Amino acid sequence: MPVINFNYQDLCRLMGEDVPKDILTERIPMLGADMQDTTDGDEMSVEFFPSRPDLFSVEGVARALRAFLGFEKGLKHYDVEESGLTLKVDPSVKKVRPEIAAAVVWGVDIDDAFIRSLMEVQEKLHITIGRKRAKVAIGVHDLDRIKAPFLYAGVDPESHSFIPLGKTENWNLREILQNHEKGKEYAHLMDGMEVYPLITDSESNVLSFPPIINGTLTTVTDGTRNLLIDMTGTDRKAVDGAMNILVTALAERGGRIATVKLEGEDARITPDLRPMALTLDVARCNEFLGTKLTPEEMSDCMMRMGYDSQVSGDSLQLKAPATRLDLLHPVDLMEDVAVAYGYENFGSTPVTVQTYGSEMPFTSVANGIRDIMIGLSYFEVTTLILSNPHDEFTRMGMEGGRVVRVTNPISEDHTCMRANLIPSMMRVLRRNKHRDLPQRIFEVGDVLKWTRTHRHVAALCVHSKASFTEMKSIAESLMREMSLEYELTASDHPMFIPGRVASIVIDGEERGHFGEMSPEVIGSYEIGYPITALEIDLGPKLN
DSSP: OOEEEEEHHHHHHHHTSOOOHHHHHHHGGGGTEEEOOOOSTTEEEEEEOTTOGGGSSHHHHHHHHHHHTTSSOSOOOOOEEEEEEEEEEOGGGTTTOOEEEEEEEESOOOOHHHHHHHHHHHHHHHHTTTTTTTSEEEEEEEGGGSOSSEEEEEEOTTTOEEOBTTOOSOEEHHHHHHHSHHHHHHGGGGTTOSSEEEEEOTTOOEEEETTTEEBGGGOOOTTOOOEEEEEEESOHHHHHHHHHHHHHHHHHTTOEEEEEEEESTTOEEEOOOOOEEEEEEHHHHHHHHTOOOOHHHHHHHHHTTTOEEEEETTEEEEEEOTTOTTOOSHHHHHHHHHHHHOGGGSOOOOOOOOOOOOOOHHHHHHHHHHHHHHHTTOEEOOOOSEEOHIIIIITTTOOOOOOOBOSSOSSTTOSEEOSOSHHHHHHHHHHTTTSOSOEEEEEEEEEEETTEEEEEEEEEEESTTOOHHHHHHHHHHHHHHTTOOOEEEEOOOTTEEEEEEEEEEETTEEEEEEEEEOHHHHHHTTOOSOEEEEEEEOTGGGO
């Protein structure tokens, strides 16, 4: 979860109230956070839940605390002006990085606290909402060094050159990916792209090469007073949400928010800070939380969580901040009621029904088998339930059988669900053939026989003198310790050497087999020693 670092005095200044540090240390976690180290003077660290990106800055924390502590209840309204600036979105970015939002923030007063907070919130938004810039990337520019209108377009990687942030050399976009630290780190985001996204001004000055790096020209310094902010990405909701979080954070420090008109096939104006209209059913919320709050009391709870709230009969008509990206379901509103009401006020309810947990019988059987096999000097392994028909059948000398196939598999080795344990365990031996012998391994695991799940136990033994007799003693020991009536019969199985394989029959049904594995199967796994194998279907009769 994101850890937000800030200064106690800066937080109080933003809240407009001097709240004792011990009170903040007690109340901040009630918003959905975990206090980290607060012993180093005025420095504080708070780990917030990922569901609340609006709290990923000290400004967002201050805004939330003003409402939560009752200093300034209700929705925080921000004045939004028109900047008169335009940004044209060229169709060439559609297949590269299609979404963009832009905003202006006038009249910022940049100091150490401002720079620290700006870097903090950018980093947290990039990591969380931005998915390490793949989904959202942020650019902050000195507006007074560039001239509108601006252009967002896809360009040839070698057609434009500029000096990237932190450098003095003039590089084209491809050279930036090869030479710049950030270029190397995020070059994978440009894989397969024929054109790269670029933001320029009316004089063809480069503002940004998103999501990689900004240009030196627009570097924000302590003399900067007006900012242009761009957000590019692949998801409009995430882009707009991140923009709203950032510009409102800057407004908390005295900046004035202004819109930018986006021109192109999908013309719109950003940022859009209009609140979301929502409805909360009071009775349903009380039933869900186990509370008995009146509509007025519940409305006060929502005001303390930063909503505008009006009682309308048995429901609340709410206006939620545009920065709350986590509001997806009425339950999210109910959670906010619980937070404001105070989890410490819920108390406890005596248990009226007693139940006793226990292992399922099938689990007990499986655990007992594990103890038996460990006692027989076998080491347990756990393999993937995913496999492929080549390993399941061809390598084992068997004709193809029915398997449950995986739609859109991530690799050719994981295209179906396994039907037996032995093929997966053979892969374990192949990867460990450089280890000392003997190797004795077993597994108790699930397989899919067509559409039904069965639990099997399998064992493999590899060393220079591995024999049918050795595995027969293991099979008989396992059956005896499980107190099962069984019969061993001669059989023929393509996995094993003819005449050195037997079937295990339980209650008249063939449930498994064991024997010496054929040289062809051993060779297909590039193993140079004899192998004996055992596999038993534990089946429903052992449940």
